[in-house]
Amino acid sequence: MNLIIDIGNTVAKLAVFDGDEQIEVLRGSNHSLDCIKILCHKYKIDKCIIASVITLSNTIKRQLSGVDFPVLELTHETPVPIINKYRTPSTLGMDRLAAVVGANYLMPDRDILVIDAGTALTFEFIDVNATYWGGNISPGIYTRFKSLSACCDKLPLIEKGGELPDIGYNTETAIRAGVIKGIEFEIKGYISEMQKKYPDLLVFLTGGDKFSFDTKLKSIIFADRFLVLKGLNRILNYNVK
Missing domain, CATH: 3.30.420.40 (ATPase, nucleotide binding domain)
Incomplete structure (x- = not known):
């Protein structure tokens, strides 16, 4: 085992x-x-x-x-079963690498966008030829909550759970709606832009945070909380025959 x-x-x-x-x-x-x-x-x-x-x-x-x-x-020198085109592999987070390996193993021969919603919100792209081209990093939900409280003297630190109106009616709901809906719009924007170039794009959503999506996007999104673990298992088996 x-x-x-x-x-x-x-x-x-x-x-x-x-x-x-x-x-x-x-x-x-x-x-x-x-x-x-x-x-x-x-x-x-x-x-x-x-x-x-x-x-x-x-x-x-x-x-x-x-x-x-x-x-x-796992380091940037460890052999992996994909082609890594990241230009600075020594600075690449191993969780990001493992996530795309896992996605490619579960859905081979597909263009895939991997979205990991944790402390950071990351977007990774691996193509139909198992070539990983890199991705983008932005703050996750709690990182955004904390940064607003730390950088804005009169804004409180709030929790993710609670009322989530379309338009905030007080400071707490304004922050919660701004952060959570802002991330949802960010994710939908990435998916929409990627679909223009890769019409058959699949999306893997992993990490601890959940978001709501419209019916059209739901059809291409696979939620897998353990994608990084599955990718690491694949890398281990690849290195130890």
């Missing part, structure tokens, strides 16, 4: 795969992989891959050094 570790800006996700089948997923701190003991006790792990967008803590390094199976750390 494979142990997949995805360390993000906010949390770490640990998953166990049996072949292509995802068996279990646990979430925890991105500074300490305490739940690794639980998974290693519960399953017979043969190999592991770890991808991180932050510097690995000494605690995590120590925990990984104590396991009895090989651990592959």
Whole structure:
């Protein structure tokens, strides 16, 4: 079985795969992989891959050094089953790379836009020939909420949940509607523009945030919260035959 570790800006996700089948997923701190003991006790792990967008803590390094199976750390030098045209691969987030690998594996021979809605909102494009051309990065929902509160003296920090009118009728709903609907419009705009060049475009939506889409867009959108984990599993299997 494979142990997949995805360390993000906010949390770490640990998953166990049996072949292509995802068996279990646990979430925890991105500074300490305490739940690794639980998974290693519960399953017979043969190999592991770890991808991180932050510097690995000494605690995590120590925990990984104590396991009895090989651990592959994903870097820009790791072989992947796609063609990577990103011009600065050493600065490419490994979660972004894993997401497009996962999308291409699930839907090969298609033009795909991968949208990951987390701490950052990212847009990645991989074409019908499995060539990844890059993507764009903008702030995610909570990053936008926090930046408004931090940069605007009289604007409060609000939560995502709550009333969401078309037009805000007080400061709280104005911020919530502005941020969430702004992101929805941003996503729809990217999809519409990409469809002009790639009429058969498919869209994968992953990450922790959900959005509403009209009927036309729903027909081409595949929501998969675990796309990055599936991509990492694919990369691990590709490197360890």
